[in-house]
Amino acid sequence: MTETAVPEAAKTPDRRARRRLETMTEILDLAEDVMEEEGVAGLSLAEVARRLGVQPPSLYKYFPSLTAVYDALFERGQIANLAAMRAAAEHAAPGLPALTAALEAGGHFLLERPALGQLLFWRPVPSFEASDAAMTASREMVEMQRVMLRDAVAAGQLGPGADSEETVFMLGSLICGVCTMAMANEPGVTFGEGRFTPVFPRLLQLLPALYPPD
Numbered sequence: 021m022t023e024t025a026v027p028e029a030a031k032t033p034d035r036r037a038r039r040r041l042e043t044m045t046e047i048l049d050l051a052e053d054v055m056e057e058e059g060v061a062g063l064s065l066a067e068v069a070r071r072l073g074v075q076p077p078s079l080y081k082y083f084p085s086l087t088a089v090y091d092a093l094f095e096r097g098q099i100a101n102l103a104a105m106r107a108a109a110e111h112a113a114p115g116l117p118a119l120t121a122a123l124e125a126g127g128h129f130l131l132e133r134p135a136l137g138q139l140l141f142w143r144p145v146p147s148f149e150a151s152d153a154a155m156t157a158s159r160e161m162v163e164m165q166r167v168m169l170r171d172a173v174a175a176g177q178l179g180p181g182a183d184s185e186e187t188v189f190m191l192g193s194l195i196c197g198v199c200t201m202a203m204a205n206e207p208g209v210t211f212g213e214g215r216f217t218p219v220f221p222r223l224l225q226l227l228p229a230l231y232p233p234d
Contacts, residue, residue: 044082047072048096051089055135060144065089087148090139094150097136098157101129105161115172119165120224123195127211127220130199134207141196162188172227182231194223 050071055063065086069076083089108125109118130137138144140158150158165188172178181187201216202209211217 040082044092047079047082047089048092051093052133052136055139060135060138063089090145090148091151091154093136094139095154095157097133097140098154098161101126101140102157102161102164104129106164109164109168115168115175116177116224116227119168119172119191120221122164122168123191123224124211124220127195127199127217130196131202131209131211131217134203137199141192165191176233178227179231179233182227187227187231195220198223
């Protein structure tokens, strides 16, 4: 059967959309580079435009404000962090092993991309509030941890009280705590090395003591 030719005009919107997406991705890549070098609050559209080789007003075709760039970076980071945690959990047994693997993968992500990690879990730009849409992956991450905690309870690894928001908050405090110490005192050290992040598995041993199995 002869393949029907697609008119060139019909291809144009897809090509334009693809090019727009590529440019937006390049802008976000450059923005992350600037944050790594100048600090998260040091991000400026003028510097991103300079690195992109355009005038600052040209960026407004893609992002209407600096806040919009931060929001896109936040969403991108949450999605990547969630994907890393899910991938790690898939190779571990359900319950505490999967939870530990997921959180350690999140720790690796934070230390490998510290500026993005700070934007996600610290408050380096006081005026920035992530949009509801950008928070979607964050909510999914919390629910994923709740499922792992329920699995741990069902497996007899933890008591019923572990399936709670309190435990999720505590887990976040533990992983962000060791990563904060590592960033502040041993910049450039990967997760699992140095003085701070290697203690994380021991910190998780607190869970059965706090929520003893029945």
